[in-house]
Amino acid sequence: MSTEFLKIARAAREAAAELAPLPRAPKDQALRAVADALVARAAEIVEANAKDVEQARAQGTSETMIDRLRLDEARIRAIAEAVRDVADLPDPVGEVVRGSTLPNGLELRQLRVPLGVIGIIYEGRPNVTVDAAALCLKSGNAVLLRGSSSAYSSNTALVRVMQDALEGTEVPAGAVQLVPGQTRDSVKELMRARGLVDVLIPRGGASLINSVVEESSVPVIETGVGNCHVYVDAEADVELAVQILVNAKAQRPSVCNSAETFLVHEDIADAFVPVALRALAEAGVTVHGDAAIARYGEVVPVTEDDFYTEYLSLDIAAAVVGSLEEAVAHIRKYGSAHTEAIVTRSQRAARRFVSLVDSAAVAVNASTRFTDGGEFGFGAEIGISTQKLHARGPMGLPELTSTKWVFTGEGHLRTSEGTVVAG
Incomplete structure (x- = not known):
């Protein structure tokens, strides 16, 4: 030394x-x-x-x-x-x-x-x-x-x-x-x-x-790095889900608790995705979407690497899933165990998501941006x-x-x- x-x-x-x-x-x-x-x-x-x-x-x-x-x-x-x-x-x-x-x-x-x-x-x-x-x-x-x-x-x-x-x-x-x-x-x-x-x-x-x-x-x-997810459940309130997603991604994209992927249950995709794409575009966000997302608007084709990426920028990956369990499986495969959020009106779905997701923080009907020492009342972290x-x-x-x-x-x-x- x-x-x-x-x-x-x-x-x-x-x-x-x-x-x-x-x-x-x-x-x-x-x-x-x-x-x-x-x-x-x-x-x-x-x-x-x-x-x-x-x-x-x-x-x-x-x-x-x-x-x-x-x-x-x-x-x-x-x-x-x-x-x-x-x-x-x-x-x-x-x-x-x-x-x-x-x-x-x-x-x-x-x-x-x-x-x-x-x-x-x-x-x-x-x-x-x-x-x-x-x-x-x-x-x-x-x-x-x-x-x-x-x-x-x-x-x-x-x-x-x-x-x-x-x-x-x-x-x-x-x-x-x-x-x-x-x-x-x-x-x-x-x-x-x-x-x-x-x-x-x-x-x-x-x-x-x-x-x-x-x-x-x-x-x-x-x-850990923050490859955070927002999952929009089949029983989500669309307006609320859009507000949470845009906040989680665009409020300050350069930090570890900003969202990097959103997942949408197929049963609500028709109602949610077009509105979400417009709102994200207005916020300056580029969506890297799978084929199911691309049916609703112009997106950049998503790659396997995109799902692993902590962008720290105005970019977000997106996919449609068939069930809550499929969303959790996606998070387990690609996530960094930082923060995941579910937007839903179903208490059963919220409890199921919380019990299955193995991350340091889980948000229910709230933005991932709250995973922060100051927001939790700890002062600086x-x-x-x-x-x-x-x-x-x-x-x-x-x-x-x-x-x-x-x-x-x-x-x-x-x-x-x-x-x-x-x-």
């Missing part, structure tokens, strides 16, 4: 030890200081971000991806407000998960404790830099941030502002660190820092996540986990903790005959 990386990793390790026992008040004070500093120094951050945006344009980056990268004063104010929201949330550290008094008189408690040092590897969304830092600090963790090289100037400015803000608080400034370097070598150092880093969380596309999972010697919590170990769905504060067992006795001794209380 490089001397520079070891320096920041060891600083984070030391900061984590100082941060872990802090009560809620100083952590909340630190977060509010960070939020105030972000607003006060917004012009400095916007100036740094402009360099990243200019470079992205020069490299031919799509406007959709540039939108993910861009910061302005309004977005910075929103990021700062999200930090304040995290400060207002309950502190998970010290929460008793389980507790009991054993038959031998020992008092047993399982408490939430920080994970320690968390490494975050993420792509070109600089708001993640602040969201991740805020959640880690509130949950008592130090954080090593490795964002995309495309946002390096923005991330450098954001971390500098946060560290300066922490200097005047009880939270050590070393608890927030930017991994140095813009090459893959710096990513590899983070992935191989077992003993210095307790857990890695990759946040981005499939190739990033797969690379971290396959190459890391540090334990990984997977956050560290990511959306599609795995089944430790955390699943939007990862808020409790998901950034582990647990510790504490048992208290009165001189309890364990002997071959059983428990003896000394004295």
